[in-house]
Amino acid sequence: MRPEAWTRPAPGARLYGLPGLALLCAMAPHVTVVPLWLAAVFIATGLWRLGAEARDWALPNRWLLAAATVALCGAIGWQYRTLFGREAGVALLYAMTSLKLLEWRVHGGQRDALVLMLLGYLLVMARMLYDQGPVTALWALASVALTLAAQVRVASDGGGPPVAAVARLVGGLLARAVPLALVLFVLFPRVPGPLWSLPQDAAARTGVGEDMSPGTIAELSRSDAVAFRVRFTGGLPAADRRYWRGPVLDRYDGRTWRMSEELPGEHFPQTEASQALSYVVTLEPSGRRWLYALDLPDSLPAQTGVTASGMLMRRSAVTEVVRYEQRSVLEYRTGPLTSWERSRALRLPSTAAPRAQALGREWRTRFADPAERVQAALTMFRREPFRYTLSPPLTPTDAVDEFLFDTRAGFCEHYAGAFVALMRAAEVPARVVTGYLGGEPSPGGDYFIVRQSDAHAWAEVWLEGRGWTRIDPTAAIAPERVERGTASAIPDPDSLSLLSRRGESWVAIALLKLDALEYAWNEWVLAYGPERQRELLGWLLGWRDIDWRGLILLLVSALAIVGLALALLNRRSRRQGRDPLGRSYARFCARLAAIGLARQASEGPLSYRARIARLRPDLADATGQILVRYAELRFGEHPDPQRLRELNAQLRRFRPRA
């Protein structure tokens, strides 16, 4: 396009340049969540607006815009079946921002430009509904800075200030915002859980769920998303002891294993236990209520109770990053079963898995000791041609029977589910436990990353004298799964995502490095909840067990201090920035004032010179020279920068003696 064409629109009404860049930056990450056709709409309206600037293309009139608005709303409503909630809301914001580009008149559209920049801020905030990681935070900072710069540009008439000046202004504004943001972040009273409940779809549920049917865990295994990170504060548990206990499933309907409703309490199931192991878990939002702990948990994080089956249950769903310090016992015994618990752990639908039930009944008569029945099942898995695979053949009619006797190929949920069904048929109390197994050490080795690909299902049987005992049938046919993760245990690891393969490729290592950053971010920023706040303030100020009144007091005083400091800084920098000469002169006068020759407020430089010469003839020469030069530079037409420097040097050297 012709360069002069760009100069046509009124300054402050051009998309080309900073405003366009800022908008593009704010809009770009949303492409991952809005439908592609919406992104195309944005690009089309952007190009149209650029064409209007450069080539005098006509912009649509009001009626056309109204029609487009209705059409886009309709399309979004059709796509999401609603106009509310996170997804549809962001799509609407995206669509309306795109249309606003066409409403932004080329001539005198300053108000529209400002509205667009404000929409840019809103878009940045909307992105936080999806992701609050460190990379997003960096992007948000860059985007806000750009939008701020664009705002400065569009708000100033006549082409706007030069880039360097805009950059200085924006940098200064952001720098001033930092202490305020820090104070608010550290001191604002934290409430447990999210401050307000997000719309349903915003709290997406990920990870291990409250039920398990064939394929559930295998599906999860394909994702390398992080479930949680762990730092062991004491020793490390052995690789085959890293069972992260999640939902305990003890209700079976012939296809799906489900959790029972249990009230969390404060009593742990274990009656005897070895020494506890301590660690810190930073859990990613899962949308579920339970927390993960090594088998079995021995302490309770805030707002959390423990169920009779040893699950940690939180009062509210985990929709934000949660950090908790946890203790677990790896060796334990649990107490006797009540008859009600026993019957629940033996229940099997009569119609489900007739062949397996028959086999179980046979074992019951053959082996008197329940432990032998357990061994019999594990031996069967080991001897018969069972395969461990991510993509087993379908088992359409009866999951347990078809897996055990026909396909003999399955993932951990198949083995765990079939094993528990067999045990229940053999009258050994049993249940399915889901959670994660293993974890990958970070490059520095100071924490472990547990991914969705580490999701696992295993079994527990109740044995007289030992209580609930963990049995992992998967270990019987694929022991390497326990030791080295899923990728080493399945024949087709390429179907797993890159990071769950545990390779040594540089990409994987780089991504792990990034993970360390994310871990630190989670630890210090996202997981900064009421406990951490109390901890930090106790450590910083020695104020233990601070309550909300103390926090408000601290917050108000800190804000007052920051505000005062900023105001002072502002005044100082305004004075200094604008007028180095005035500053030097003030210092000069202060030095003379110190020896009793204070300048009167209304005294000009020459009158001052005359008075000094009269009172202190010995100072007449030095001060006279300075004052004459000052008068010339201050009031002259073209102050010579060289002379200004000389004068400044002279003023600095000037030290009158009393």
Add this chain to the structure above:
Amino acid sequence: MERTLEAVQGTAAAPATAISTAALRERLDAIIRQLGSIILGKEPALRLALACLLARGHLLIEDLPGMGKTTLAQALARTLGLEYRRIQFTSDMLPADILGASVYDREQGAFVFHPGPVFAQLVLADEINRASPKTQSALLEAMEEGQVTSEGHTRRLPQPFFVIATQNPATQLGTFPLPESQLDRFLLRVRLGYPDPKAERALLAGEDRRRLLDRLPVLIDPPGLLLLQARVERVHAADVLLDYVQALISATRHGGQFETGLSPRAGLALLRVARAWALLAGRDHVLPEDVQVTLPALAGHRLRPGAQNAGARADELLQRLVNSVPLPV
């Protein structure tokens, strides 16, 4: 102004390049010195008079008779090479006595305008407060507009045109004191006052002033004076100085020291005088001191002390005001 003063004067002692501020200062100092040799011990008043002339203003000298008002006017006219007329105002004077009148000329068979004494470059309006208001205002209008309109014809007054009016203090009998609106036409008002003893002694011992006057050399000619007046306008006033002038003016309006504050026109006048004063001091920029020194002469006749300061002299109040307004640093 790049055509130099000397070139215009034709007495080019300096090379015909742009005259430097320093050279200008020497010349202006010479003028002040020469005036000072006639009016002894009154340099500040002389400088103010000259500044007033350079700022294209008119001067009001308020003093008792016999203080050297007439001598000052004559010395100025002589030194600056100006055509000089003196009008002695009396109570029976008519406007035509000043402006001139058309008289029927028998030979030409038409009315011929005979210009009055106002058609001169330097007019001394002596004891202006003795004339009737009507006559006073005829002169003042001519001063303001730089032209005289009589019987439908407009005639321009010569350039430069400078009026020095003298006025006896209003307490004297048989006078018509100038109203405030008329006083505003005078850029500055100065008082000569009694000479100090040393100067008076020298005056007594010295030669007759009139004879001295006749021997004074002409130091500058009218075109040169016009160029100087043009140069005054180019004296730089920095932003901080304008701030200060504004602060001073606003201080006269607020605070109740005066009945009414200085008008915007007075503010412009103050800046003009300060420029002229700066040029007299050989500077090409205005300093706050220039404003401070000229303010009493500029504002003294324009302001009346307010009710709370009844009886105080405007000059003193102005000095107090100058002291109270802080200087921008």
